[in-house]
Amino acid sequence: MKNLINFFKSFLLLEFLKGFSVTGHYFFARHITVEYPEEKTPQSFRFRGLHAQRRYPNGEERCIGCKLCEAVCPALAIKIEVAEREDGTRRTTQYDIDLVKCIFCGFCEESCPVDAIVETRIYEYHGEKRGDLYYTKPMLLAIGDKYEEQIAKDRAADAKYR
């Protein structure tokens, strides 16, 4: 009996048609492939990409050198040195993130009491030689300065869930 069913199935090309129906279904269905780089996927405001250091509107850097991000970083990617600045506040003299080590978990952002270190939506960056992905404080501040508008908008959108 089983042999008989198999004979008719193969004779009538049923499996062939079944396969084609799947192909046909996707041929007419709405395409979901993104034509990167011409097209890009939509992003959440919580996207965790390249890091940035933020400033207050008056230009003062936010970071107070509390080292919580350094302590919480599971990949030990952050290196901070601090010193007392002339005005008596504690500031970082060195704030480096090794993006090769970073696992983009977002703990640094979460632990930051002053929203200084943030992860932006940027994910398109690369390094051409060793050390290019070792980001220092001026580099991180520059990213923050450049994308501050977007960063602030994203934090505002997330604020009510925090």
Next chain:
Amino acid sequence: MINIEIDGKQIQTENGSTVIEAAHSAGITIPHFCYHKKLSIAANCRMCLVQVEKAPKPLPACATPVAEGMKVYTHSEQAVKAQKGVMEFLLINHPLDCPICDQGGECTLQDMSIGYGGGHSRYHEEKRMVLSKDIGPLVSAEEMSRCINCTRCVRFGQEIGGQMELGQAFRGEHAEIMSFVSGAVESELSGNMIDLCPVGALTSKPFRYKARSWELSRRRSVSAHDSLGSSLAVQTKNNRVLRVLPIENDDINECWLSDKDRFAYEGLNTADRLTKPMIKQDGKWLEVEWQVALEYAANGLRQISNGAGAEQVGALATANSTLEELYLLQKLVRGIGSQNVDFRLRQSDFSTDGKQQGAPWLGMSIADVSRTDRFLIVGSFLRKDHPLLAARLRQAVKKGAQVNVIHSVDDDLLMKVANKAIVAPDSMVEILTQVSKALTAEKQGQSASGEAGAIAKSLASGQRVAVFLGNFAQQHPQAAQLQALAQQIAALSNGKFGFLGEAANSVGGYLAQATPGAKGLNADSMLASPRKAYMLLNVEPELDCANPQQAVAAVRSADTVIVLSAYKHQAMDYADVLLPIAPFTETSGTFVSTEGRVQSFKGAVKPLGEARPAWKVLRVLGNLLKVEGFDQDTSEAVRDEALHGVDVATKLNNAIGGVEVKAAPSANGLQRVSDVPIYATDAVVRRSAPLQATADAAMPQAWLHGEELKKLGVQAGATVKISQGQGSASLVAAADDKLPRGVVRVAAGHAATAALGAMFGTITVERA
């Protein structure tokens, strides 16, 4: 003993103890801020509220005495509700600035708020604001808004430090901790307030913003300064010592640490650290390789010992050097045929050599000091020379002990002194003889009059008597006689007598045999009759020696001076080789404390630059000079060799015989009385910037009795010229009417007085 029940656990506890003590002894934690086991009970933070059966309201565990059958619940609903309520009130005014607070990560309030604090605050009004205060270079009171008014610092000052330098002013919400009277906290124990403060209100000023607590690694170490041998936790980061904290050790330092031990680390990495071996050629200093410098040094020694004779070589070391360093130094010097080695640099009377039966020590354990009820302190700047021993005595006095003092100055010991005899240095022997005679009379039922009689009466009435000879008595020109008299007095009062060791390794120096022996020259004669070659281990002759004038003249006239030092100092003028050695945080070693406790420690960080542990340097020098027995691989091997595997306790003996007591010819003119200021005692302390900024490190003055000043026609505050021997110094004259007549108190060990002569003896003061 009574039985109580805490959280269902049956506990036996002593009658009169409190609930919190009973709970802690049973391993049950009760949250608390103001309670501290070494301080009195204040019960003002209310954090330790617990539920007690049959009590209508929660009771503070720290102030509730236990009673038979008491049932206590520390984590019942009522207790926890009360604790949480207290925490909410404490947090009302406490700023939420943990990220920039130096206490963050080691803060009791922060830890407790995890357990008892709410997720968010219900308080939206303005917080209390307390202005910052400047209370000196050691303790930072920058953020007094953080204070939760537990008053631990106030009670510490009153009870342990002996003077109330901080107090709580105003009431209720306006209550704040402030310094009064002097405006600054000048206690030599002030650093302990930093440890006591459960929040970040009082923090360490030198450590401010240097590191977060979790970044530091801890290394166990031993104090390298005073002779107590306090247990230290040296905290390091990136191969640098960033902080020093006490390790609790009830037998030595309890949970305290003197400021000297706590802040001396700031002198470790100063700009004048010697980091490369240097030799002098044609009057110019050259940085060279170790091999070159060591061979140069070995050649220098060889030339002198082959040419002029080995007895022309002299070696001096400070009592802050480790046992291993001192042992190898003497072994090296003896190996090349000289007996001239000594570490007792500030001593001036060496007549006990050969008569002393063992290494002079405290005569009892430090813990026993607390159980002594009659003290006779002879010639000691106790508070400054042994701050923590002074604190122990202070506690003993509170429990009824009597302290008697014989000295040449009358500094405030911040404790009740029963009797004191303040006499000029040349009368020290006489007054001790009088005490001894009065004690004999006392035994026969007669009582003598005067100060000596009163002291004898006090000593005779005690159960456990201790006679201590301080630094001043050890440095005294009649030290041997003072020792013999102390022995006599101790015997007459059935007590013990001992020495308050001058430096970290004062006992260790004897055990390491770093003393000249019968044929050699001691520290004084080695400099009085100059040698052709000197080896100086850790020594700065102009500051560390009893007679800086004589010491500097001797090293300047020598052909070869080999300096083993952690710092570049005056030696640049007269030395031929500078060998950079590691201070105590960078080397392993052993200190034998004044109670004979042998404590070894390891280095906390790597030696700076090319500096090397001194025991290794001496070992290699021994090899280069082809001296036998220089093949130890570890400092432990050197230590074991130095101690010969014999129990140290058997080598400690203060007994002395064959000393003739005779009154000194009374001096003509003014006599010098010298103290070594608390922050001038050794090379590391002298370079610690925060310690040098304290009031204790102020410029030395010439202190005279007001009448003596009048006789000289000098106003207090005027500059006077002090001369002794060839040298002179200009100091500001000051009046101290508690000084005996005929003396002038001039500090030693300080650059300002380094041109002067011996620490004792006649001195002239004239108007500048």
